[in-house]
Amino acid sequence: MVSFKYSQLGFTPLALTLSLALSASSIAAPVKYTSPADAGVINEPQIIYWLTKRGELSPDATELQKQQAVAEFTRKARANNLAVPLNQTKRINQVLANKKQQQNVAAVSTLADSDVEKAVNVLAVLVDFPDLPYNDNQLTPSDTAMYYSDYAVAHYEDILFSSSGFAGPNGENLQTAYQYFDQASGGTFSFNGEVKGWVTADNNAAYYGGNDANNNDNDVAVPELVMEAVTKAVAGMTSAELAQFDIEDPYDLNNNGNLDEADGMIDHIVIFHSSLGEEVGGGVLGTDAIWSHRFFVGASTFGSTIPGTSMKVYGYTVQPIDSASGVITHEFGHDLGLPDEYDTSYGGDGSPVGSWSLMAGGTWVGQAAGGTYIPGTKPSGFSPYARSYLQERYKGKWVNERTINWAEIGETGLSADLVSAVNAEEVNQLSIPLPVSNIAFKAPYAGEYQYYSGKGHMMTNTMTIDLDLPAQSPLVLSFYALWDIEVDYDYSQVLINNVAIAGNHTTANNPLYNNVNHYISGKSSDISSGSGSDAWVELTYDLSAYAGQSVELQINYITDQAVGGFGMLVDNISLTAEGSEIFSDDAETVSSVNVDGYARIDDTVPGLPQRYIAQLRNYQGLDEGLENIGYEPGVLLWLENSNYEDNNVSEHAGYSLIGVVDADQNLIMNGSSDVQVRDASFSLYPQLAYGSDNHLSNQSQFDDSNDFSAPLQPQSGMVLQQLGLSMDVTAQSTSSQTATVEFSRNIVVSDPDDPEITVDFDVVVTDFEAAFSASVQGGDGDYSYVWDFGEAGASSDLANPTHIYSSSNGFVVTLTVTDSTGISASYRRIVEVVIELTADFSIAIVGSNNMTVKMTNNTTGGFGALDYSWDMGDGTTLTGENPANYTYTTEGEYQIILTVTDEKGNVEKSAWTFFLPAVVEDAPDNSGESSGGSLGWLSLFMLSLLMRKRQSRR
Structure with a gap:
């Protein structure tokens, strides 16, 4: 069996702010972007076929020679370069962060998530080349399983947008992209559009698809081809006709919070070219063929304008003439924001996802019809990670998830029912967030402790020291620092009395922010004076100008919306006067340093969120093709770990962003991870016969005290925390349409x-x-x-x-x-640690109309994450710890009720009653008085509120 893998070209979430911060029950993590050569669509047997057919590989080549030839041909897919435009990454993450904030303020009446429907309108363009016309493509039936004598426009209209399937090469009815997304979303996402072409490019194929030796052998000019093709395809269209392809504003370019409006860019462009893809050998073009991928036109300027119009071309996907629905839907998954879930370095055994997900090997799951198996014609469903992302981003019915909090699971057990993953009407995913534990980090410069800025986005973290400086000079501040900070976008400064000062390694002026100067960014490892394996650098600052003064010394760390390193570490702070040390702090003991965002740590840091996710998979709907590749139905247990930004297990075996826990730890001889995880499901039924797999007994119980790390092939395993968690499959229908699992934990x-x-x-x-x-x-x-x-x-x-x-x-x-x-x-x-929950809040009337209320949450205690619900007294309910100020539209008496619920189910309420509009008198001028005067005025104001309320009752 061939293991197919993919490369990262979309953006994903930041378990964290690199992408959509999902709900408390679901996580997303920052991911890397790699070469536009999408490694996941590699088809090794077809590469060998074409290398042999073109005479580049002997028909008598040994297996080792074949492997070496494939490795050389596909090396461009192993190169990691940050290919996704930085401005696009930052913009989309700012939009998603804003969206998350907006969700904390509920509208008076909103649709339930499951009632939200989404439709896209895709512009698909077919383009051929002067030296390779689509109707003289030099293909034969033996060259591709998706061979047609005529690749007419109607074929692509059907494979993309038909709701009833399309005709396969042998007359069989095959799944379309429309059908895939309709089923995956529970009928709430419509994949619509039009096909234009064929159009002919201005240059021969090699002009666009030839390999750039100076850029990891990436295709040299595919964005140029996309621009040419779209320009020709839309020629003659009216503005109104072109406008039908611009109904979304995914980057919120006008900052109005509305993502469902035109933004001047074509929303979704899908390109088909007249060759086979380089990822399957390139056909007659060889390395001059285009490698399927997702990328951008006019990356640095958010698109390029189509001549003669005001419309721009930006994001696109590109795939070959013989594409099946698997490649099309996989690449469009990137368009929707999903990352790849295979090992993007295309090395080793592959990640423990295999064909369980479209964004890994599931792209190549096929349908066997008419006696012929056609890869990629029956792609499998999404992973829980992908489903949660799509649900949070687009709403609808991508997943119906139940969250089981850790505190709910005791030694007596907790039972939960599941329906198959393809059934969106009932609970089809169980999420169990795990307790956060520390993970290994950087060792201090000296001793056991150090100060750490923290890692993340949209942060302003500081550590502050109050110093009485002597009148002597020179006064020199020094400390050792270790940093990895996004160049210029993020930065660290040393400030005296809020003024940044110059040091021995600071940059004078920031090209991005006019008001930022004397700052540190980049990596300490780039400085030759760095010491130790981690490259600690001594930073020095001259404080002589402040001799004889009492000053506030501050070290800050400022970050923007996306991208960034681990931040700044500080150790061995020292202040000398005329060469003699007058102050030091080595972080070894708790001191007078005031940390706000910074923290005193050892060589570990708190880990990021992790969760187990249970899914029930069977041979129905999108998962029907799993039967054709010997994958076993049953309950899949996944681990989502946002401490890792990718699934490159060849670099960190046993740890990945998302992966399945393989129930059967008996290795299948010579099998890649794609093969090993075929029997990963927990089930009450024995496995069916499969090749060289001699271990076919079922496994119905998971216990985290067991070893699931596949020590003999660690890239196929998962290293798990031993938390005392177990899961038993206690009931399962014969078709795996329903199942019951019981969770318990040994305290x-x-x-x-x-x-x-x-x-x-x-x-x-x-x-x-x-x-x-x-x-x-x-x-x-x-x-x-x-x-x-x-x-x-x-x-x-x-x-x-x-x-x-x-x-x-x-x-x-x-x-x-x-x-x-x-x-x-x-x-x-x-x-x-359980602290009694006490709900409490205060209110203040703000704004010029005296109809706006500001709520300040004073809740204390409670176990774990707290859920807040604000009944505003007028039919509106807000959520979040501190919702935005709320403006009432009608005068009268109102009562706000705050309901707080903790993870143990404890519920407490607090209420305020008041009358609007409030009569607010001007505050007296207390500028020369103590703070007690201000408090006195506030008391009078509150008294007037109460008096107004009493008067209204008479």
């Missing part, structure tokens, strides 16, 4: 690696303080202790320590005990 999870020492601990939690006491048996009795309290920088070497937690939540606490002989054992459990 105590021990590490059994070394039975010679037994470790345990007790904990007593009082408010935020947890008192721990270790219990150890075995070993030589001379123990050392290492506690990890589950928070960044929180550890201890005491036998019975205490720790004060910063929030009410569940924390994974690990105790490792080592005796003098070096034998160690660990014990891990989840410690829950």
